[in-house]
Each structure stands twice: as C-alpha cells, then as structure tokens.
Amino acid sequence: MNLDLSFYFAIFLRRLHYFIVIFALVTAASVAAALLLPPVYSSSALLLLEGSRIPDALAAPTVQAxxxxxxxxxxxxLMTRANLIDIARRNQVFENVETMxxxxxxxxMRGNTRINKSTGRGEATTMWIEFQGESGEIAAAVVGDYVQFILDYDLASRTASAESTLEFFENxxxxLDAELDRMSARILDFQQKNADALPSTLTFxxxxxxLLQGRLATIENDIATLKDQKARMIAIFQSTGQISNATTAGQTPEAQQLDALRSQLSDMLAVFAPSNPKVRVLQQKIAQLEEVVKAQLPGDGSANQAATMLDVQLADLDTRIALxxxxxxxxIDELAVLQDTIDRTPANQVVLxxxxxxxxxxxxxxxxxxxxxxxAAAGERIQVLEQGERISLVETPTVPDGPVSPNRTLIVAGGMLAGIVLGIAVIVLLEVLNRSVRRPKDLIDKFGITPIVTIPYIRTPSETMRRRSGFAAVLLVAIVGIPAIIYAVHIYYQPLDAIFAKVAEKLGLSL
Structure with a gap:
C-alpha cells in the first residue's frame, strides 16, 4: 500500500487551525488547572500496638482483643461524623468550613484521610495515618488530633474495660457471698426444724x-409373769384355801403333792396338748387331791387370815402390773415417736x-x-500503670517542607500531550468523514477518466481574511476564555480539587 505522505501533510496543513484550536483549548485548560489547583500538604503518623510488658504466665491480662x-x-x-466535624472546625481545615x-x-475529611493497617504472622501490628490539607500546619494539626484521639480512646477503653471487669467480679x-449466707441460713433452719430426724443421728x-424394743419385750414378759402369778395365786387359794407364799412346813403332804402336780401340769401343758392322755391322767390326780386337800382345810379363822393375806398380795401384784x-x-409412745423420726429421715436426707x-x-x-x-484487680493495676497491651506513637506527625500535590509540570505536560493527540484525532476523524474529490487519483477512481490538469480552489483575499479572523477569534477564546471559565467554576461554583475528587470517586480512581 502506497501512502501519499505529501497529500496527508497538505491536509494537515489545511486543517492546522483545528489542531491549533484544540491544542490551545486543552493546553489552556491544563495550565489553568495547574495554576488554580491549590497546593496539598501531607502529614502522617505511625502507631504501633505494643504487647504486654508483664508475661501472661505471671498476670493474665483482663483486656484482650x-x-x-x-x-x-x-x-x-475516629471516623465518626461528629468527631471529624469537630476536628475540621477546630483546625479550620477548609476555608469555608463554617458554611459547609x-x-x-x-x-x-474522610476523602483527605488515608489509613493503612498492617499485620501478619510474626509481624508487629501497625497503623499509618495520613491527612492532606491546604497547608502543612493544618495537615500536621489534624494528624496530631487523630493520634491524640486514638491514644486517649485506647487508654480510656483499656482502663474502662479493666475497671468494669473488676467491678463485675466484685459484684x-x-x-455469691450473700447467696452463701442465705443458703447456710436455710440449712441451719432446716436442721433446727428437723433436729429429731437428721441423717447424722439415724444410727443412734x-x-x-x-434398746427400747428390748425393754418393751422385758416389760411385757414381766407383765405376763405377774398376771400368771396372780392367776396361780387365786387358783391355789380357791383350791387349797392357802396362798402361794405360805411356807410348805405348814402344809399337809397332800397339799405339797398337789402343788407339785400343778407345777408338773404347767410344764406338761407347755409341751403337750390338753387332750394328751398323760395330761388327762395328771388332771384327774390333781382333781382327786384337791378334794382331799379341801377336806383337810382348817376352820374359819385360818381361812379369813389367808384371804386377807391374799388380798394384800393381789393388791401388790396389781400395783406392779399397773406400773x-x-x-x-x-x-410404745417413745417407739412411735422414734419410728416417725426414722421414717422421716430419708426424705430429710434428700432435702438436706x-x-x-x-x-x-x-x-x-x-x-x-x-x-x-x-x-481482675491485677489486670486493672496493669492498665493503670500502662504495663499491658497498648497503642503507642512511633512516628509523630510533622509539618511538611513542601506540598505533595499537584504536580503542576506533569499536569501541563499531560495537557499538552492530550491536546496534540486530540487535535490529530479530530483531523483524522474529519478526513475519514470527508468523501469529496480532492486529487486526480479520486477522479480516476470515481469516474474512470484521467485529467490533463487540475486547478485547486483559490480563495479571494476577503475569504482568506475572514478565515484568519475567525481562527484568531477562536484561538483567543481558547487561550483566554477557557482559563476564565475554569477560574469562575473554581471560585464561584466548587473548587477544582473537589470536582476532581468526585470524578475520581465516580470512576473508582484514587488521586
């Protein structure tokens, strides 16, 4: 493909005014922006999270995060709305901060603040804070307020956390101490109310x-013996007219034999049934001897004396039986009460x-x-003495020697380069869109004829003057008007840096 460079150069010269106007417009805008953008000063500080100075094995910290x-x-x-507004107004960060x-x-404030946190395994945890302001003093003052807020908040939060922890455990x-007292009082009250049925005295x-059951059995045996003695005494008196405590010396042999047979009968009844032949034979002998002994009884005086002695002994036996x-x-009552306490002991054991x-x-x-x-008391003391984990300032904020932005030379150079590229692009676009016949080659291609000679368009002096006047006017507008418009926008509408920040935010860029 053969390129007619002279033709394209001629086209460029013919449309040079477009290039100059666009280049002038873009360059003027970049120069105006470079001159109008306010200087930006940056100040920064570095914070470090220090570990506890006391080993955890000796005193475990109560503030952990x-x-x-x-x-x-x-x-x-730090980035709360109220705090940022207070810092901005206190340091007069912006010229019109009172009207904003x-x-x-x-x-x-958030847009001008940069915070970067860094941590890792085996690495220290740091926080880097930067603020960009209209002057170095403002930037340093804002970062100083940031650092002071962080240090104060860290101290206050650590102290408050340690104190609240200590207060919680004290409460x-x-x-629990009051609960122990109440529980001890409940146990004591229960033991007093159930002192007779406590598990500790169950064995006793x-x-x-x-022991009482043994004594009861003995007394019942005694009662039975006394009653049997009383019955035998009455039976002896009725059969012999004598009492059992009379001496055997005054008895007849038949009476002594009768006593022996009665004693033998009592022993046999303990072994044999009343229908046993031996028992019946013995009862018959006793009946015969009783008849004999009755016939041998003395007179009425002796009988009355025996009856009197019988009454005395029976009264004594009745007294002993009643006792x-x-x-x-x-x-029996004691056993009933004791049994009741024993029955209540298992339930009391469960409750107790x-x-x-x-x-x-x-x-x-x-x-x-x-x-x-x-x-918690040790942890609170550690925080008061600032021996625990805390945030410390490693690099203090300083007033910068010069602004960090904008780079005015770079802005102007970038504007000039953008003007050149845009001007050339406009010329190329106009050439692509232009389909008119401008050279002999176009005649040959479109009409199939070969011209003998071509005569270019010749402008009159008045056309040339008008063309040059219009170009000068446009160029003057580009050089003077564009900066004036940019200045007016910067002063009366919104600062250019704010506009650029919004555009960058919309585009997702970081300036």
Whole structure:
C-alpha cells in the first residue's frame, strides 16, 4: 500500500487551525488547572500496638482483643461524623468550613484521610495515618488530633474495660457471698426444724429403737409373769384355801403333792396338748387331791387370815402390773415417736443433700469469683500503670517542607500531550468523514477518466481574511476564555480539587 505522505501533510496543513484550536483549548485548560489547583500538604503518623510488658504466665491480662480488630475499632471511632466535624472546625481545615454542611465536612475529611493497617504472622501490628490539607500546619494539626484521639480512646477503653471487669467480679463476689449466707441460713433452719430426724443421728436412733424394743419385750414378759402369778395365786387359794407364799412346813403332804402336780401340769401343758392322755391322767390326780386337800382345810379363822393375806398380795401384784403397763405405754409412745423420726429421715436426707449440694456449687462459684476478682484487680493495676497491651506513637506527625500535590509540570505536560493527540484525532476523524474529490487519483477512481490538469480552489483575499479572523477569534477564546471559565467554576461554583475528587470517586480512581 502506497501512502501519499505529501497529500496527508497538505491536509494537515489545511486543517492546522483545528489542531491549533484544540491544542490551545486543552493546553489552556491544563495550565489553568495547574495554576488554580491549590497546593496539598501531607502529614502522617505511625502507631504501633505494643504487647504486654508483664508475661501472661505471671498476670493474665483482663483486656484482650485481636490486634487488627482493635485497630478497626479505633478507626471506626475516629471516623465518626461528629468527631471529624469537630476536628475540621477546630483546625479550620477548609476555608469555608463554617458554611459547609456537616455532611460535606465529614465527607471532605474522610476523602483527605488515608489509613493503612498492617499485620501478619510474626509481624508487629501497625497503623499509618495520613491527612492532606491546604497547608502543612493544618495537615500536621489534624494528624496530631487523630493520634491524640486514638491514644486517649485506647487508654480510656483499656482502663474502662479493666475497671468494669473488676467491678463485675466484685459484684459477683458480693452476690455469691450473700447467696452463701442465705443458703447456710436455710440449712441451719432446716436442721433446727428437723433436729429429731437428721441423717447424722439415724444410727443412734436405730440403736435407741433396738434398746427400747428390748425393754418393751422385758416389760411385757414381766407383765405376763405377774398376771400368771396372780392367776396361780387365786387358783391355789380357791383350791387349797392357802396362798402361794405360805411356807410348805405348814402344809399337809397332800397339799405339797398337789402343788407339785400343778407345777408338773404347767410344764406338761407347755409341751403337750390338753387332750394328751398323760395330761388327762395328771388332771384327774390333781382333781382327786384337791378334794382331799379341801377336806383337810382348817376352820374359819385360818381361812379369813389367808384371804386377807391374799388380798394384800393381789393388791401388790396389781400395783406392779399397773406400773409395768404404764412403763409399757410410755415405751410404745417413745417407739412411735422414734419410728416417725426414722421414717422421716430419708426424705430429710434428700432435702438436706440438695441444700448441701447447692451450697457446695455456690461455694465453688464463690471461690472461682474470688480468684477472678484477684486476677481482675491485677489486670486493672496493669492498665493503670500502662504495663499491658497498648497503642503507642512511633512516628509523630510533622509539618511538611513542601506540598505533595499537584504536580503542576506533569499536569501541563499531560495537557499538552492530550491536546496534540486530540487535535490529530479530530483531523483524522474529519478526513475519514470527508468523501469529496480532492486529487486526480479520486477522479480516476470515481469516474474512470484521467485529467490533463487540475486547478485547486483559490480563495479571494476577503475569504482568506475572514478565515484568519475567525481562527484568531477562536484561538483567543481558547487561550483566554477557557482559563476564565475554569477560574469562575473554581471560585464561584466548587473548587477544582473537589470536582476532581468526585470524578475520581465516580470512576473508582484514587488521586
């Protein structure tokens, strides 16, 4: 493909005014922007999260948080709307800060602030804070306020956390102590109300029950013996007219034999049934001897004396029987009361075990709370003395020697380069869109004829003057008007840096 460079150069010269106008417009705009953009000064500070100076094995800290989480919390507190507005107005960060709305002030402060956090395995956790302001003093003052806020908030949060932890465990110890007192009072009240049926005395009461049961059996045997003695005495008197305590010396041989047979009958009845032949034979002998003994009884005087002695002895036996029965009744009542306490002991054991178990649980919680209170007191002391984990300032903010932006030379050079590229692009676009016949080759291609000679368009002097006047006017507008419009926008509408920041934010760029 053959390129007619002379033709394209001629076209460029013919459309040079477009190039000059576009180049002038873009260059003038870049020069105006470079001159009108205010200088930006940057100041920064470096913060470090220091570990505890006291080993955890000696005193475990009560204020614990992940390093990055701690810095994120601090950043969120720092970037609150109220705090940013207060710092901006206190340092007069913006010229029109008093007339700016709170939202505009907060957004502008956030836009001029850069915060970078860094951490990693085996690496220190740091926070780098930068602020860009209209002057070095303002930027340094804002970063200083940022750093002071972070340090104050860190100290206040650590101290408040340690104090609240200590206060919580102190309240917990007091609560558990009161709960222990109440539980001890409940146990004591229960033991007093059930003193007769406590599990601790069950063995003693069981032994006492066995002893009383033995005594009751003895007394019942005594009562039975006394009643049997009384019945035998009455039977002897009725059969012999004598009492059992009379001496055998005054008895006849038949009476002595009768007593022996009666004693033998009593022994046999304990072994044999009344229908046994031996028992019947013995009863017949006793009946015969009773008839003989009755015939041998003395006169009425002796009989009256025996009856009187019988009454005396029977009265004595009745007294002894009544006393024994009274003792038996008391023993029965005592056994009933004792049995009732024994029956109530298992239920009391369950209740008392539950109370003691609750008391043991509360005691365990109380001991743990006391230990944790001691640990919290040590942690609170560590925070007061600033021996625990804390944020420290490594690099203080300083007033910068010069602005960091804008780079005016780069802006002007970029504008000039953009003007050149845009001017050439416009000329190329106009040439692509132009389909008119301008050279002999076009005649040959379109009409198939070969011209002998071609005559170019010749402008009159007046056309040339008008063309040059229009070009000069456009060029004057580009050189003077564009900067004037940019200046007016910067002064009366919105600063250029704010406009650029919004455009960059819309495009997702970081200036």
């Amino acid at each position: 992940a390093a990055m989480e701690k810095f994120q919390t601090v950043e969120n507190r 709305s709170p939202d505009q002030t907060a957004d502008a 917990e110890v007091n609560r 009461r069981l032994g006492q029950q066995t 024994a029965e009274e003792q038996r009744a008391k023993l 075990d539950a109370l003691v178990r609750d008391q043991a649980n509360i005691q365990q919680q109380y001991d743990a709370a006391v230990a944790r209170r001691s640990q």
